[in-house]
Amino acid sequence: MPVRRRDLFASAALPLLAAEGFDFDTPYNRIGTDSTKWDAQLRRYGKDSIIAGMGISDTDFRSAPVITAALQKRLQHENWGYLTMPASFPQAIIDWNKHRYGITIHPDRLLLAHGVHPSIISAIRAFSPQGSKVLLLTPTYDGFFGDITAAGCIAEQVPLKQSSGRYQLDLEALDRHISHDTNTIIICNPNNPTGNVWSRDELSAVGELCTKRRVVLLVDEIHCDLMTKGNQYTPFSLLSNREVVNNSIIFKSASKSFNLSALRCSWMYSENSEYMKRIAATGHSTDINTLGVIAAQAALTQGEPWLNQLITYIDGNHDFTADFIKTKIPLLSYNKPQGTYLAWVDVSRLIDKIGAKAQADKANQSRPATARPITAEMILQDWLVKNAKVQLNAGTNYGHSGTGRMRMNLGTSRQTLNLALSSIAAACNSL
Ligand SMILES: Cc1ncc(COP(=O)(O)O)c(C=O)c1O
Incomplete structure (x- = not known):
């Protein structure tokens, strides 16, 4: 049966597939x-x-059945011309974050992207002049090094401390590494590769340091859904200090949780509309391929x-x-x-x-x-x-x-x- 145009993005209309007993x-x-x-x-x-x-x-793993069903449905319409973003997609991101974590994302402070990499590069470009330093708390995700280089900046490593078998933030070292040419710091929560999930106190401490030293904090939360038993993710944007939250930009995607990496679809948001305007002004591209939107929307609404x-x-x-x-x-x-x-x-x-x-x-x-x-x-x-x-x-x-x-x-x-x-x-x- 031919697919009607208005049905293509209406994932709520998709059949509900097995809600339990998925085969991993x-x-x-x-x-x-x-x-x-x-x-x-x-x-x-x-x-x-x-x-x-x-x-x-x-x-x-084999993809979530709701994602495959949504993609199959869209494939029935054999045209791949330019996409005008359906309002239902940013709404799905907003609803997911609210429902699952209590996060409020203002639609005018949300920017889509074809991956966390391009959005981090845009954010560094917005705040860090070429040749300046971007601090990383290492060990951390290796892709950040490439993002910093792509933005024309220099990555500087601030090692995490190890104590009682756990990595800890070294705030004194972080403070020492901040200098006149440091405009951004990237923190990853949960941290790839160590698996640390930073506590509310740890996040607040980094955030307060960044506010005090006038450094914009980029918070990569791409792995946030994937907690081990007994652990909880603290969304940076829910910290109580609003000045700290206003000085941050959060990067997220459905791509780790639902394994959609090659479909290139992600988002970033901030409470601070000036920050988002600065990022948009770098020429940041919000174009996402049609299948990426379909898959991520099915994941967030039904996955x-x-x-x-x-x-x-x-x-x-x-x-x-x-x-x-x-x-x-x-x-x-x-x-x-x-x-x-x-x-x-x-x-x-x-x-x-x-x-x-x-x-x-x-x-x-x-x-x-x-x-x-x-x-x-x-x-x-x-x-x-x-x-x-x-x-x-x-x-x-x-x-x-x-x-x-x-x-x-x-x-x-x-x-x-x-x-x-x-x-x-x-x-x-x-x-
Ligand atoms: C912490 C972290 N950020 C970003 C990425 C890459 O994101 P994307 O594929 O959306 O560019 C990865 C992928 O491994 C990651 O682990």
Whole structure:
């Protein structure tokens, strides 16, 4: 039956698909779909080199049925010309944030984007002159380094402190790093890759420092839906100090929670209309592809039961991993994080055992002075592919303080996770 034009964006009219009992357990084969997590690694390391891609931050699950149904419905209308944004999409973002977290987003202070990267680049351009510093609390998401460079600025790392097995904000160090040429700081909550979920007090303290030192705070909350059991996300815009909230811009998307990364659709908002005007004036593009809008709108309006079940499943994957590493891979250690589907695994003893530091030093001797140095963690990444056929990401990708760590993505079926961990255990335990 032909689809009527007015139905194309009306996801409320879609059939309600199974509200419970979604299948996260059956492995969903992504090989052959040009996926970064699997196919790109097979291209890099060779045919049959990988049995588990556990790297880039997306998930392996079959999409929420409501998303697939909405996309299939739109595909029936075979025209892909320019899109005028339907009012229902920003409304879906506003309603989702209100309903799930009690956040009020004013429609005139909301800007859409084709991804969190482009919106962060626009925000840096709006506030940080070229050549100035942007501070990062590391280890943190490696993509920020590229965003800062793309905006013509310089990333400066402020390492998080480690105490009692948890990363803590180092406010004194942050204060010291702020200078006359610091206009923006990026904070990530929950923090990719460590999985820290910053508390209300921690967020307030960073926010107050930024207000005092006149630095605009960019808060990336893309992973905010993905909490582990017993933990709660504090939306930055709900802090009680309005001056602090007014000095921030929040970046979000449905792309982590619903695995829509390649459909390129996200949003940013602030209480501060002047800030949003400045970002819009950079030439920031709010164009999003039609399918990205359809998918994100279906996710936000109908995907909550799927997401809630996913969150429980991911929590189970963290418990499974913690138990597996504790009981079967004594060379590694791992603490369950407060959020994200990422495991930040301590591999320092494995690095020592395989002599990865010496190998990295040797590899660097023959590299041009301008090349990015090889780290022990990168050597370990290749070692794990060669010996366990599992691809993880080197901790040093996320800043100098990622030394001795690897990031392992747990957003996959328990079966694939078990396969990956068993293979890593066999490789480690045969040393
Ligand atoms: C913290 C964080 N911010 C931003 C991104 C990228 O967002 P997008 O794909 O919307 O540009 C990622 C992806 O891994 C991320 O982890």
